[in-house]
Amino acid sequence: MIKVGITGNMGSGKTTVCGIFALLGIPIYDADSRAKALMLEPRLKNQIIAIFGTGAYNLQGQLNAAHISKQAFSTASLLTQLNDMVHPAVAADALAWHEAQQSAYTLREAALLIESDSYKQLDQLIVVTAPEDIRILRVQMRNQWSLEEIKARMAKQMPEASKIAHANHIITNDGLHSLIEQVMTVHASLLKYAANPS
Numbered sequence: 001m002i003k004v005g006i007t008g009n010m011g012s013g014k015t016t017v018c019g020i021f022a023l024l025g026i027p028i029y030d031a032d033s034r035a036k037a038l039m040l041e042p043r044l045k046n047q048i049i050a051i052f053g054t055g056a057y058n059l060q061g062q063l064n065a066a067h068i069s070k071q072a073f074s075t076a077s078l079l080t081q082l083n084d085m086v087h088p089a090v091a092a093d094a095l096a097w098h099e100a101q102q103s104a105y106t107l108r109e110a111a112l113l114i115e116s117d118s119y120k121q122l123d124q125l126i127v128v129t130a131p132e133d134i135r136i137l138r139v140q141m142r143n144q145w146s147l148e149e150i151k152a153r154m155a156k157q158m159p160e161a162s163k164i165a166h167a168n169h170i171i172t173n174d175g176l177h178s179l180i181e182q183v184m185t186v187h188a189s190l191l192k193y194a195a196n197p198s
Helices: 014-023 031-038 042-052 065-072 076-099 132-143 147-155 160-164 179-195
Strands: 002-007 028-030 105-109 124-129 169-172
Touching: 002 014, 002 179, 014 028, 014 105, 014 124, 014 179, 028 031, 028 076, 031 076, 031 105, 042 065, 042 076, 065 076, 076 105, 105 179, 124 160, 124 179, 132 147, 169 179
Parallel strands: 002 105, 002 124, 028 105, 124 169
Antiparallel strands: none
C-alpha cells in the first residue's frame, strides 16, 4: 500500500478532488481536520496557549482558530512556531492512520505538504492547480474574507509553479477540464504504481 499526497494552494479545490477519489473507495486523510483535533489534546494545547495565550481556546476548551490565524498570519515567527509544533504531530498521526487502512493507496490531503517536507514521507504527490482569479473567488465564497486578506494570505504561500515542480501528477481545476476524467487517469496510474512501486 503506497502513500499519496494531494496538495495545492488555497482555493485550488483539493477537497473537491478528494471527494472524487473517495467515491472510488480511496481512504482520505484530511490533515486540516486532524490538526484541529490534535490541537485539542493536552500536549499541543499547552504549547499553543504558551505562544498564543489563553484566547487560543474558548471557555468550552474549543480551538479559537480565528484568534490563532490572526496572530500567526500577521507575524511570521509565530506561524513558524505553530507549524513546527503541529506538522510533526500530524505526520505521525497520518502514518498511523495509513497503516490501519486496506487499500492499494491512501491519500493525504494537506495544504503544506511540500513546505513542511511531509511530502518526503510519501510515494507520490498530486498537485491541484487553478488560476488565481478562480481561487480568490472560491475563497471569498467559502470564507467571506476581504480581497486584501485573501491576497495577503496567498502571498505567503509557496508559488504554484514551485509546487508543480514537485508533482508526480497535476490536476487542473479551472472549470474547463473534466475533474472526473483527470482523477480517473491519475487513479489508474496510481493503481499501476502501487502494484509495482519499483
